Amino acid sequence: GLLSDAKNGKMNRNQYDTDVSTWSPQGKLHQVEYAMESVKQGSCSLGLVGKDFVVLAALKRSTGDLASYQKKLFKIDDHIGIGIAGLTADARSLATWMRTECLNHKFQYDSPVTTGRLVSDIADKHQEKTQASWKRPYGVGLLVAGYDRDGPHLYQTCPSGNLYEYKAMAIGARAQSAKTYLEKHLDSMPGADLETLVLHSLKALEGPANDKDVDVKNACVAVVGKNQPFELLEGDALEPYLRQLK
């Protein structure tokens, strides 16, 4: 990976990676790529879309037995929530901004903001930090789950400012194993009920969890959709689902 390449001296990017406003001869902005590396280092967050619902799930990390587990899923509005991977502090800053935007929109227009509009504004915020030498990119990737008049949506935002919409997606450490599971079950998702979608999201976390258990302490799930305002499922609320998976 990047680290081992740097140690072996295989990287000649050193002259072009000091600030984000310098292009490399290969046409890359290395600072942006390093920021995206930070996202890959975070623990896994994933999302999947059904016919009327979006489900987010994540593995929470703890620094030790004495510590609490790091929050991964955040409510933004009644119809929007996010799962994060990367620098939590950057994520909280973005979440605060998103919440304020949602409130202002509701105050002005008396209706919930369209998820896609909010997400494209975040993408612009990311991009802004890639074109100023005195700023740094956000070191966090978001999976934005929303339900609005066009139905359920799942978006991914990146430190690069790119924006993607997905039927299912995972980001963070060992995300590929979650993506493999999600791809395998993709066709069954539109027809699945909410409970099945939640079970899929927890099962998909097993890959990224590696040899550790997915339990009530380190897992978290959130749902949003038709007649379902954003709701976090944590701790004992996950017990009935985890039991079904055994």
Place this chain on the structure above:
Amino acid sequence: MQAPVEQRWSPYADNGGTCMGVAGEDFVVVAADTRLSQGYSIHTRNCSKVTQLTDKCVIASCGMKSDAITLHKHLKARMVMYEHQHRRQPSVTAIAQMLSTTLYYKRFFPYYTFNVLCGVDDEGKGAVYNYDAIGNMERVPYTTSGSGSALVMSVLDAQIAKSNQTIATPSLDKAGIVELCKDVLSSVGERDIHTGDYAEIFLIDAAGISKTEFDLKLD
């Protein structure tokens, strides 16, 4: 030749109406009429003065309707922000203080609203707060505001506080206070031209918030 008189457009209007709140041991009763008027005209007979802020708290506002709408919208947004940051709904006492500061921010162009904030506090006791337009607040056992408030206050003083009665009478229970509020609003409707049409009664207790409506005179 006539003496010059200064003409001036006023940014304020009084849209009339009356509201009241009475605190019980573990509940509150809020009552407000639904008539919206300007001068001798009625804008509408069916316009609520009350907004629910949390599971345990409502605000009723008399005065200028547009300021009341904006104030209530602002407060509702603040409720969401509070819940995002504190991961629970604000207490009635927290909302009370926040309403006071919100009103004082506009000390030099006030919200023309005369608010009554009611709810159940963290100890489970009924709470009623009375405000002036710039945020002076006082927690009281009962209060009223609006065009009929002068007609209401003395009746509540007599029936609830019984301030100068030497003959002991049993205090009213929940149902008794609801009936009292209905009777008082009906009575106000007889003499105050700006109060009438319909009324909303809110009962807030441990079970939550329930609303009933009843008719007032349409004249």
